Amino acid sequence: MSERWARTLLNGYRLAGAAVYPLIGPYVAWRASRGKEDPARRRERYGRPSKPRPPGPIVWIHAASVGETNAVVPLVRRILGYGVNVVLTTGTVTSARVADEQLGERVIHQYVPLDLKPAVDRFLDHWAPDLAIMAESEIWPMTILELGERRVPQVLVNGRLSDRSFQSWKKRPHIAEALFENLAHVVAQSDVDGEKFQALGARPVTVSGNLKVDVAPPAADDAAVDLLRSQIGNRPTWAAVSTHDGEEQVAAEVHRMLRNRHSGLLTIIVPRHPERAGELASQMSGMGLKVVRRTSSESIAPDTDILLGDTIGEMGLYLRLTEIAFVGRSLTGEGGQNPLEPAMLDTAVLSGRNVQNFRDAYQRLLDGGGARLVRDKEMLAGAVNYLLTNESARREMMAAGATTVEAMRGALDKTLRALDPFIHPLVVKARLETANGG
Missing domain, CATH: 3.40.50.2000 (Glycogen Phosphorylase B;)
Known part of the structure; x- marks a missing residue:
């Protein structure tokens, strides 16, 4: 498959998503009936915001489910500590509950928009993020392409690729390259994961270890x-x-x-x-x-x-x-x-x-x-x-x-070092706007 053909397929994916968008309502309603969507917040899945955008720079962080959400909570807290706003999206009801319990009103939580052009465009038009951070293996073609069109830096953190996903991408190298070239940086969990991302065309790639090691043990009453x-x-x-x-x-x-x-x-x-x-x-x-x-x-x-x-x-x-x-x-x-x-x-x-x-x-x-x-x-x-x-x-x-886990810690600091070139300008921008009364 040539590079031109790969880009044609991705463009077709974009058009197909726009075409099926009006028909997606029954599917979301069915998921809500089974407890997999929050009925009161279904509009967020179409990219319709439920909260106003605050002034100043915004970092969009996406974590799919409970495990990924727990893993990025310390990262979210550190970014909030810099004085930068964070919009945290998740894909499940339980992960939304985790976000609320651990971060509360400090963070703006939204359900992630469906990976369809109208929903993604509406989400990006409203929130206008200055940086997008995706966790683990969240490779959504439409979202990646639309962020790329808007020149929004995208960083994959705690990145991992299963053997199955890697083999699937290897069969479509030009499509993989057309997507992964939009990533400004990949911070991989392990050397093996880093090598997989590099083989698929991601540049640059660094290895941080697993963010899940740097979280506190699960609490209990x-x-x-x-x-x-x-x-x-x-x-x-x-x-x-x-x-x-x-x-x-x-x-x-x-x-x-x-x-x-x-x-x-x-x-x-x-x-x-x-x-x-x-x-x-x-x-x-x-x-x-x-x-x-x-x-x-x-x-x-x-x-x-x-x-x-x-x-x-x-x-x-x-x-x-x-x-x-x-x-x-x-x-x-x-x-x-x-x-x-x-x-x-x-x-x-x-x-x-x-x-x-x-x-x-x-x-x-x-x-x-x-x-x-x-x-x-x-x-x-x-x-x-x-x-x-x-x-x-x-x-x-x-x-x-317990000893092994302790020795594995440190992924959060390594991830923040990789993110510093993207976050530092936003910190400066936020401080200047605050000083100027913006």
């Missing part, structure tokens, strides 16, 4: 932790967190395999998508297991087999109830989930082998002794059994994970 700990008592526990379809079944079967060896064993299962909890509870009850859902008023009894974590935003609570955590989307799913939160909370980390999206974090934890990979259900049961039986080995893993 102390009273809730104390209450559940009192109900659990001295029972042995392990957890399967951020699980995807099929992994809850594996965790329940591991529980059945181990409960005779470890009297009173309690297994904590926290699905990535808690809306599946009703189905999962019925499935586990059908296996002869007694299940208590976190959202129920039922207490954990001595004969409770499974605590089903069917809430959002309480990972810190569940991880404080155990010293062993299997991290999902790694046995029956692909890509893995973030192992850093369990490691931060002194938890021995277990995972399946499909952890491509968090390769660098897992490699460091494996090298440091804070994590182990398992191949299947039997191997997972063996690992949990070993750690429950051997306190010294369990505590060594817990300490190794």
Whole structure:
């Protein structure tokens, strides 16, 4: 595919987006009916602002979902501390809640506009950002092209590319180059990610490490932790967190395999998508297991087999109830989930082998002794059994994970250094406008 043909395709994408824009309403309404959109703020998805633009320079920061939002919160706070306004966009209801809880009125939160020309244009016309910062793997063609047309510097921070995404872009090198040439800087999570971005034409590329390491451990309500700990008592526990379809079944079967060896064993299962909890509870009850859902008023009894974590935003609570955590989307799913939160909370980390999206974090934890990979259900049961039986080995893993995470810190400062050439002029501009009464 030639460069000219790639640009023709991207222009076609722009025109197609404009054509389907009038028809997108039913889709957004359907998402709202399923709780995936905020009905009261649906207009923001069309680029229609719900707040006025403040005077002075603005940095637009986009983080797709909860993990990315948590990762950029310290970055947002530092930029706000310079006296520069920030518009933070997210794509999910839960990430909007995180933004509100952690940043409140200090930041202007909007839902990200659909990647269609009318919506993106309307958003950019109103907010007129001086700098756009995107987190992780947020490559939206229309948004990138429109920002490029307006000469707005674009920086990708905490950048990562999964193997699948990289191979997909490699098949379309001219399209990749036509998009990535619009990025003024890519700050990648790892050396491997940096090499991928460079191979696709991004320049310049620097490596910062993972911003998710520089966040505080997930918080928990102390009273809730104390209450559940009192109900659990001295029972042995392990957890399967951020699980995807099929992994809850594996965790329940591991529980059945181990409960005779470890009297009173309690297994904590926290699905990535808690809306599946009703189905999962019925499935586990059908296996002869007694299940208590976190959202129920039922207490954990001595004969409770499974605590089903069917809430959002309480990972810190569940991880404080155990010293062993299997991290999902790694046995029956692909890509893995973030192992850093369990490691931060002194938890021995277990995972399946499909952890491509968090390769660098897992490699460091494996090298440091804070994590182990398992191949299947039997191997997972063996690992949990070993750690429950051997306190010294369990505590060594817990300490190794915490030490590894501490050694990985520093991504925030490296990211800010990469952003300084873009942010410093805005700081000067903001101070001059304030001094002049602008």
